[in-house]
Structure formats: structure tokens, C-alpha cells
């Protein structure tokens with residue numbers, strides 16, 4: 287599906303100096319921290335600081351890197367108008383699922399992608415608007431500013447005098463093929479599902495998180511319980527009683543409490559595994575214990591994602607069509623060294639942001655956002671997890687909670703915040719993403735030629751609103767088109783978002799030599815170990831690592847039901863892996 291860009295070969299020119307130097311690879315048992323040498327022929331594929339892939343060529347304004355502000359010479363509509371007209375806040379819960387579906391999605395996302403934005407020379411944030419939300423003349427702004435203009439008659443920001451939302455352009459990466467061409471955005475994480483958000487995407491960050499005793503990760507102990515370590519230098523967390531931000535392998539760990547809670551669970555899971563392996567294999571040193579525990583945690587991330595998360599989101603049919611359904615025994619033959627595992631721009635800047643529509647409202651009030659630190663209060667961690675496995679998420683659709691549209695990251699001093707949906711659409715234009723219609727074609731669906739034709743795939747009220755803001759069907763932003771398309775049967779998504787997301791998870795399976803189901807590599811699990819990993823579930827991780835959760839449904843992304851009843855954590859319905867398969 288991917289495309290390559292034939293262009294000038296800079297290896298023959300002076301620009302060749304900036305060509306990334308590729309490491310020489312030897313196959314070993316453990317993944318590298320930065321993801322290099324996963325593919326032995328293409329050592330940088332999927333590694334940290336490498337570029338995103340694309341499913342279709344970009345539509346930059348100048349063909350190179352200028353943000354997409356026009357289509358066929360005509361200016362695209364204001365993102366804030368698109369957002370206000372198309373995406374509003376109504377309560378449409380998805381009553382057979384739990385809010386953990388949303389939370390796992392974000393946790394997983396933070397393993398796969400973080401596109402850094404430009405910063406000033408001294409590494410601070412670039413401000414593209416005045417403090418009061420006023421505009422700054424272009425010649426006075428930082429060159430990487432791309433602020434969002436708010437129309438003066440905006441129903442929400444207008445009366446508050448806000449005319450400008452800060453937005454800084456995404457950083458771009460050197461092209462791996464060393465050819466001059468259009469800009470590709472950079473992923474600062476390992477693209478693979480390898481628990482880089484827990485361990486860190488570089489050897490240095492990984493070391494900073496290790497205890498270097500018994501294979502353990504560093505912790506901070508609060509009232510006798512292990513939590514993530516804290517960084518007194520980092521600002522931006524609610525700091526009561528001298529509490530500082532938590533640190534993990536990903537910088538976004540404090541963003542919301544549910545996310546922080548999952549980070550804490552997996553930190554505890556790692557240390558539990560390291561200690562259990564040490565008891566089984568007293569001859570193993572710190573290094574082996576750490577690497578073996580990390581290898582199992584990475585496999586758990588993948589197993590939970592393919593076994594619980596993706597079927598819930600995509601449905602069985604799409605799972606099978608894209609070869610995503612996990613096997614119940616034996617190795618999977620799916621490794622293909624020709625598959626580029628990298629995250630696609632369409633996935634990161636649009637399709638997987640569908641998760642923002644799943645967010646349940648009423649998490650506001652300073653308790654949920656940026657407040658992971660509150661979790662140290664006795665009982666709150668369990669209360670948050672309990673909430674996630676009890677509460678409904680919202681449906682994936684054009685209704686998105688105002689908590690993240692008008693009030694994202696709102697500070698106590700203000701009555702407004704950011705608009706995540708506007709950011710998503712604007713980010714797509716920053717990355718030059720073609721419109722929704724192009725991806726219908728990429729996904730093997732017929733293009734539409736006018737708004738009337740959209741009536742076969744969307745509700746009339748949506749089509750009318752699309753026609754009221756966009757001049758042509760070709761202008762519809764990918765994020766918006768994907769949010770409003772009718773869902774496939776048995777799926778939470780429509781055909782285009784399904785295709786982009788399923789393609790991504792197929793790449794992350796077929797293109798990952800270390801994928802936990804793959805056999806025949808130095809890194810492969812033994813057949814017995816693989817069978818043990820298959821026993822595990824997110825429910826088991828919660829049961830073993832929360833403070834005092836006693837009852838839970840075996841499939842925590844789904845609501846309890848007669849086939850998924852709340853049972854005691856000790857029930858055989860929630861099996862655990864037996865580590866005896868790791869005894870040497």
C-alpha cells in the first residue's frame with residue numbers, strides 16, 4: 287500500500303552528509319531500546335526518530351512542506367468552523383464496552399507514536415498567540431508557528447475574546463532513503479509495540495529508569511505501595527504536599543489519571559516478573575532479569591492489543607481479513623521482512639485519533655487531567671481502575687465531549703481550554719494529509735464525486751452539514767470523514783478508518799521480527815512460554831497489580847454479561863501465566 291518517491295539521490299551530493307548512518311546488525315535475543323536492527327536489512331525501519339510512512343502522497347501547499355491550506359487553489363474552511371458545525375457534544379454511550387477501551391487505546395498509542403513539535407533554541411515551547419488568545423502578526427511569529435485562527439463570531443471562544451489557538455508545526459525527519467523529496471514527520475518513539483512507553487525509547491532513558499538491582503525498575507514508595515519514580519524538576523502536575531510529576535518511558539504519562547494508572551500497573555507487573563524470575567533462576571544477574579521481564583511485558587502489550595483491544599474496535603471480520611486474529615497455539619508464520627512496520631501518517635495524524643471520540647465526559651474539574659499525582663492517595667488508584675472497567679465509553683462518532691473540545695487542558699484561572707478536534711484536523715493539514723475521498727480510493731472504495739453520493743454512507747444531517755462547510759467532497763478532511771462515516775457491521779469504525787487502522791496493526795505484526803507469536807528467531811519464545819503468555823489478559827494484570835481489586839470481568843474492555851461475568855480474581859476464568867516455562 288505504501289508509496290515511494292523517486293527523486294534526486296542525495297547520496298551523490300553534498301546533502302548526503304545528513305544521510306542517517308545505519309548500524310550493522312547481529313540478531314540477538316532482545317530488542318534494542320531504540321528499535322534499530324529489528325529488520326536486519328533495513329535497520330532503521332520502525333526505530334525511534336525515524337520518519338512516518340505514508341499511504342498516499344502529501345498535498346503540501348508547495349509540494350514540499352508548506353502546510354495544506356488550499357485545495358485546487360481555493361482556501362480550505364476554518365477548522366474551528368468545521369469543528370463547531372460537525373462535531374458537537376451529545377451523550378451517545380457505547381453500552382456494551384467499558385471506558386477501559388478508550389484508556390487502553392491511549393496507553394497503546396503512547397507506545398507507538400509521538401511526533402515532536404518544534405521548540406525554541408533553549409528547548410522551551412513556542413508561543414504563536416498572545417497570552418490572552420490574541421493573534422500575533424506573521425512577521426513577529428516564530429517561523430514554525432501555524433496558529434489556529436478563531437472566527438470572531440465563534441459561539442464559544444468569540445465572547446471570551448479568543449481569536450487564536452497556539453499550534454506549532456511537527457518536526458520532520460531525514461528521509462531514510464536519503465533522497466530529497468517532500469517532508470516526512472518524525473516519530474520520536476519506536477514505532478513497534480514494544481512497551482517503549484514503559485522502558486523508554488533510547489538506552490539512556492532506559493538506564494535512567496532502572497534500579498540496576500534484581501532486574502527491577504525504579505519506583506517511589508508511597509504509603510508502602512510502589513509507584514512510578516518522580517521528577518522534581520518537571521512542572522505541570524498538580525503539586526500538593528511536595529508531590530512531583532511521575533516519570534516513565536513516555537513523557538505524556540501524567541496526562542490523565544487513567545493513563546497514569548495503567549503505567550503504574552505495568553511498572554508493578556515488570557517488577558513482579560523480575561522478582562519471580564529471580565526466584566526461579568537464582569543464577570540470572572540483574573541484566574538478564576531486566577531483559578527477560580521486559581521481553582514478557584512487551585509480549586503482554588501485544589497480546590492484550592491483538593486479543594482484546596483490536597477485536598473490540600474492529601470486529602472479527604476485519605481482524606480476519608487483515609490477518610490480525612491471534613493464534614491459539616503454535617507460532618504465527620506472519621513475519622515478512624519486506625513489510626515496513628512504521629506508523630503511517632494517516633494513522634497517527636487522523637485515524638487512531640478516533641480514540642478522542644471515545645472519551646467519556648465529566649472527567650473534568652482538574653481531577654482527571656494532568657493529575658496523575660493524585661493517584662498516590664490511598665484507594666484512588668483502585669477507584670480509577672474500577673471506574674474504567676465499570677463506566678461506558680462514548681461511541682466513535684461525530685459527538686465528542688466538550689471536556690476535550692472547548693476545555694482541553696483548561697487551567698484553573700480560565701473558563702476555556704484547547705479544542706482537540708480542531709488540533710486533529712489542523713495537524714492533518716500541517717502534515718499535508720490528502721482528504722477523506724483520497725483514502726476511499728486508497729482503501730479500495732469508490733471515490734465520491736458529489737455530496738449526494740455521500741448519502742449512501744452517511745446520515746443526511748451529516749451530509750448537509752458537510753456540504754455547508756466544504757466546497758467540494760475532495761476538501762473533506764480525513765479526520766472528519768472518518769469520524770462521520772457509517773460503521774461496518776460488528777465494528778466501531780467505518781470502512782476508511784478501519785482500513786487505515788487494520789493496515790497499521792498488520793504492519794506492526796508482519797513487520798516486527800520480535801512479534802511475540804513469531805518463531806524461528808533468536809528472540810522467539812519457546813512454544814511453552816508462548817502458550818503461557820496466551821493465558822494472560824488485562825484483567826489478570828489488574829487483579830495482580832492493583833491495590834485491592836477483588837472482582838472483575840475477564841474481558842475488561844467489555845461490560846460484564848452472562849458470558850463475561852464479574853468473577854473473583856482467583857477464578858479460573860482469569861488464568862495467569864506459569865513462569866515455570868522460564869526456568870533454566
Ligand code: HEM
Pocket residue numbers: 388389390391392395399400401402541542633634635638639640641642644645690706709710713
Ligand atoms: C483523555 C484522553 C486524551 C487526551 C487528553 C488526549 C490528548 C491529545 C493531544 C493534546 C494530542 C496532540 C494533538 C496535536 O497537537 O496534534 C493527542 C494526540 C494523539 N492522540 Fe490523544 N488524547 C487522549 C486520548 C487518546 C486516545 C484514547 C487515543 C487512541 C485510542 C489517542 C490517540 C492519539 C494519537 C494517535 C495522537 C497523535 C500522537 C502523535 O502524533 O504524537 N488519544 N492526544
Ligand SMILES: [Ca+2]
Pocket residue numbers: 397398475476477478479480481482483
Ligand atoms: Ca514502541
